[in-house]
Amino acid sequence: MKLLRAEHLGMCFGVRDAIALALKHSQHAPLTILGELVHNETVLDGLRARGVSVESDLAAVATSTVMITAHGASGRRLDLVRGRGLNVVEATCPLVHAAHRGVKQLVADGFHPVLIGKRDHVEVRGLTEDLAAFDVVLTETDVDELRERPRFGVAAQTTQPIERVRVLVERIRAKFPQSEVRFIDTVCQPTKQRQQAAVELARQCDVVVVIGGAHSNNTRELVATSGRHCARVHHVQGADDLRAGWFCAEDTVGITAGTSTLDGTIAAVEARLHAIALRCAAERPPSELSEIHAA
Incomplete structure (x- = not known):
């Protein structure tokens, strides 16, 4: 393994x-x-x-x-x-502060604000509660339900996958070709880096383990992104959630984690996976033993 x-x-x-x-x-x-x-x-x-x-x-x-x-x-x-x-x-977070400033500027410039994100997420509530009018969209269906306005100003929850954001921005432009659409990219760099790294990891792996809180939006997005490129993805909050039956000796197993996951939690999961790998190797016939790597 x-x-x-x-x-x-x-x-x-x-x-x-x-x-x-x-x-x-x-x-x-x-x-x-x-x-x-x-x-x-x-x-x-x-x-x-x-x-x-x-x-x-x-x-x-x-x-x-x-x-x-x-x-x-x-x-x-x-x-x-x-x-x-x-x-x-x-x-x-200073990057959330930047998103607040961006949304305020869109409104000041006369654009109707559209937030790409989860309506009930605490960050999105913070971004929208001061606004007299706004829309929140997360899917193409949500975009299709928008009513026409002369000017749309689009920003995003900082932990949304940038690929989803770009798709929805283009959907707004396509639906309202006569409207002016201004997009400011408020997705944070750590989110972009972790999303792209998850794609690259999942493409190399038989199994991906995503570590993070059960209610963490960016962790759930890593699970979803990994699942588009790897058939076996498991979301765990810590080492005790791991199950040996998820893995076999021939597997390449990838590890990623959300932005609120402690270094110690990642290390504990990695150590448990090493132990599972050793157990898998020990249970195989000597002629079939695979070298265990760690990267």
Whole structure:
């Protein structure tokens, strides 16, 4: 069994910075994170163990300081938090901040904003809650339901696959040939790198293991992307989710991970896969033993 790592995988700088900021502030005063700092239960459990509270309901916050997650928040939401007399620590990813600025500029320039992403995702809510009018699309069917406007300004949730975004932008242009369509690329570079690396990895593999939180959008997108190029794809949150029966001795197994996945979690999964590989080799007749590689 041969193991391959994606060229780009795991935690991005925005998530690392957010975690570091939470740990720093929690050392000086009780801290509540408003929502999930990242969509990864292992990370959240680690923060709770350090005394950090996590609350989705603003009314339930019992500390004087709250942290806005890496996914960002609308101005309306921030005003609501500050209106309760709470101190605000912003852990918003700078690339999400850039998306907010881009959407505001589209509106200022007279374009009707269209967001490509998941309507109920916290980042998309943050990008749209301050807007008087907007549309959110995720599929070509969603685009077909848009009503005609003279000017469309299109941006995207930062963790959307850029290929999907480009397809939907072209669909909007094709559906409304008389309209002006301005597209600003707000998909973040870490997402693009991990998506492309997942494609390249999956094309070489018999099996792909994608590591990340169950509710992580970018992890689920890596699963979907890998599945378009490899028939056997497994999404795990950690090493304990792995099953030896998923693999056989002849397999080339690829490993990738979402942007909120800890380095230690990736290392633990890789170590467990090495153990499974050794077990597979030991169970084969000596004449059929394959060399085990790690890359």
